[in-house]
Amino acid sequence: MDTFAALAHGMAVAVQPMNLLYALIGVFLGTAVGVLPGIGPALTVALLLPVTYKLDPGGSLIMFAGIYYGGMYGGSTTAILINTPGESASMATALEGNKMAKAGRGGPALATSAIGSFVAGTIATIGLAFLAPWLVDFAVRFGPEDYFALMCVAFVTVSATFGDSPVRGLTSLFIGLTLGLVGIDKLTGQARLAFGIPELLDGVEVTTLAVGLFAVGEALYVASRRHHTEEKLEPVRGSLWMTKEDWKRSWKPWLRGTMFGFPIGALPAGGAEIPTFLSYSTEKRLTKHPEEFGKGAIEGVAGPEAANNASAAGTLVPLLTLGLPTSATAAMMLAGFQQYGLNPGPLLFAERPDLVWGLIASLFIANLMLLVLNLPLVGLWVRLLAIPQPWLYAGILVFATMGTIAAKPSVVELSMLAGFGVLGFLMRRFDFPIAPVVVGLILGPIAESQLRRALAISLGDPMTLLQSPISATLLGIALVALLAPFVLKGMGRFKANED
């Protein structure tokens, strides 16, 4: 009952005309930027952060909700029409959706992805609204040692458990942790890793890191291998609408995708890749048209798209209730909160319910706006996709540097941006995952201060980490998650030898 009252209150906040306008601008900008090839939702949020600098926190968070969902939707449009998934979570969509577009069924592919995203986003946001208060009740009992243990779980799952290589994932994470150490230590006021440069005393700016890694790094990477790929934009031919048959084949994958996406997104494991691929393989197994898979099966778009969106809403559960970002996009959302000095977590629910519930309500509204806006505007998005590559990336870089120039127009900050760009390029080239760097930078300092607080309370006794049952359990989970990929890899090798 409390949830309904809180949600109703949130709706009242969200439907104020100014807030509706913010949501609309967010959805529009999010889609417009997200649709550009190579730009995923995380970068969309990072690039659009400066636009919200001058807004009040409420309005800006509502705009974020729109940007978040808009960026996701834009990404799948790109995946379908030019087969360049901006992120690995859109890979399944690109697999079937691009084939559909080539066969002249781009319209229904876009439609099933839009409606599926709406269905999944709505169900998952309802899940978020009901799960969040319950988790908050649980999280208020967390002591600093429990928070520290929780962050260890997030560190491990984000970097080691689900990637291709635990060593490379952990390397990325530790680069992020190192960057998180830069600046003045909050407890003692001493400078770490600042090397006497005054600009470094404030620490590394999350947006500078994210924009450098994602935007500049991506531009460098695409430029370096321009001679390999040729992107081809599929025109949207034929009807935009789904036939009766399309509906019949889509609705079950939407629901199943949601069932995969939301719980996996809500676990502090992050990443929408797993639910999308689970959904893809499930639909492939259950379909009545197995011959169409790989050639443009609508189930293969409907399911993974729903899973992708549901998991995006799922990642908001740990973000809002625990302050724990489990994906690069969630990390950027957290950076958005932090620019107003707001720290998501149980306290925010108690202190600023209007803000949190206004945001959750705006997610519903943003979802609805996307559904209404996107199909009619698909022609506009296609035209954005047709921008020639040189101008597109030149424009992206101008916009990317503009954010930093607007925030801190210093030579040091811009050099850091360029340096992170080179880092992002090298990481792409040598196949190191990028999200763990961002998560490490954001969570590292928080984890350190929680650990130091816990040790100060226990008078320096490290056993406090194991004496709290919550913390002991979480550390156990983190250990299993850390060792699992090594053990499984060993077993995989064993099996491969047996074959």
Add this chain to the structure above:
Amino acid sequence: MTSGDPAQPPRHVDRAGLVIAALLAGLAAVLVWDSRGLQSSAMYGMGPEAMPVVVASGLALLAIGNFIDALRGNLPARESADPVPVVLILIGLALLIAIIGFGGGFILATSALFVTTSAAFGRRAVLVDSVIALVMSTLIYLAFDRLLTLSLPAGPLERLL
């Protein structure tokens, strides 16, 4: 999975992987060196020097991990990369930083970046691109400076507006 396939010929040592391992080890050393200058004022628990040492230990372990991967040639296959466009974009970024640093203003700086990036992606029409870049960055400047009241660095061109 081909990594465990005995039929595969033994792979070569990956030199880039060795460099990565060395860089990680170097970073760990920098962390330890930097943390030595910190004073621990905490009565109980951890001081500010503890975390850098923990992170440095992790980096050192990962340097070993990356070293082993490089020796075994376990790195994912890489496609050939063309260094020319990368260098062009980096020159563009350097120009941008220099122009901002010397007070040349937002419009000139971003225009320089736009033209070099566009050239990196294969455009050869430098004059046309320069015009486009100047018009676009002027519009961005006006939109952000006047409408959103974000202060962007002003140079000679911005003062004319």
